[in-house]
Amino acid sequence: MLPAPLVLIPAEHVNSNSATGAIAGGVAAGAALLFAAPAIVLVWWRKKKPQDHFFDVPAEEDPEVHLGQLKRFSLRELQVATDNFSNKNILGRGGFGKVYKGRLADGSLVAVKRLKEERTQGGELQFQTEVEMISMAVHRNLLRLRGFCMTPTERLLVYPFMVNGSVASCL
Template sequence: MAAEEDPEVHLGQLKRFSLRELQVATDGFCNKNILGRGGFGKVYKGRLADGSLVAVKRLKEERTPGGELQFQTEVEMISMAVHRNLLRLRGFCMTPTERLLVYPYMANGSVASRLRDRAPAEPPLDWQTRRRIALGSARGLSYLHDHCDPKIIHRDVKAANILLDEDFEAVVGDFGLAKLMDYKDTHVTTAVRGTIGHIAPEYLSTGKSSEKTDVFGYGITLLELITGQRAFDLACLANDDDVMLLDWVKGLLKEKKLESLVDQDLEHNYVDVEVESLVQVALLCTQSNPMERPKMSEVVRMLEGDGLAERWEEWQKAEVVRQEVELGPHRTSEWILDLTDNLHAEQLSGPR
């Protein structure tokens, strides 16, 4: 038999499954096997004939004639993105009525479920693990943006889409799906994909996504990791309907009151300076002007300890200017004094 006819060899590592195989694996897509429901469809836990555990994503979409080839092309693109911090696509299934994607099963669920829906017996994610998740997910996104050709924009970066393997390594999932689901829209789509609280302002206003919209979603996800709260609920934590979440976070940082921001589940087992630097990265990533946000590759470097201090100093100077514009000339001097409190000695003694 020629290699290209053998489904096992099909598309390199990608297997084309029969619908029957996936029905058997999931007990006929039984409700008790549902792992989650998302904008793209339901996800079922399954066990393949060889005993391996998988997550089967059953895409919900109306069939369009002639979409098969396009679907297969997009699936091939997704399968080419191979990185330890990206969820690997194992295979797919395509019938006239069904589109299914098969992924390895992730033993520790999503970051969102670990932060908010864990069983009382499960320990909370410790601080070191959260830092590893922040770095791993940044590396995965950076790979999508800079090492995939064409680049893949995720379009829905959030804690629920960052999965955890058996070692609690971050694995970014659901990338490429936004494009996969939009392939039948030849017209400009007006439906904004994404999740409230994670959507960058320019995406809401124009419906255009770029790698910088992913950076914004990543910044909000960092705040979720630090606080343990949903982005949507974080605003309530700020206790003021008029306060924008990010302004509240800026205020706490300025007043050195970050302990009121950190997840209570951590019970003060965290490193203050590390929390501060993650909050700084989150604020850099969530700037309203997409041009001012760092690239994900720069975020990786900052998390690894390279370049954050300089970038943060620039941000603070720009913030002073923003405040001047907002408050008028009479208030700026106290702001500048306040800001110098946050700067480390070596920054203050630098050349003026």
């Protein structure tokens, strides 16, 4: 068996191909780096920058929260009306909290629903949204929401007092 013949390639032909390959590789690597570097910097900057652009404003110092025609009660008003949420004024209990009977300074009777505290992100905004939705619900068989109270630690809904009790007590 005879060995395969060797083919010799001229040296100047080999060098020009490798030089062209090196230039093409360098241009490709430079272009990739040119596009990748800003993307990497942007991702790093966004992770470093805080995502939350909102800040908490204590509810009693926020006069801008006007939910429709609803009255915004102070916590103190409702504490006085319900005798500091006395057990003797409890009208009922539910999954969302207790309901207290109260008498406002103008003499009107109200039912104050004191919602259980749930610390969730965006809780104030969620509560405001729910209050807006409840206040828009109008039906002859539904109580109209009279007002609300929102503090960093309390969420309360104020309804007119029903002399005959709740619907649940009639069923």
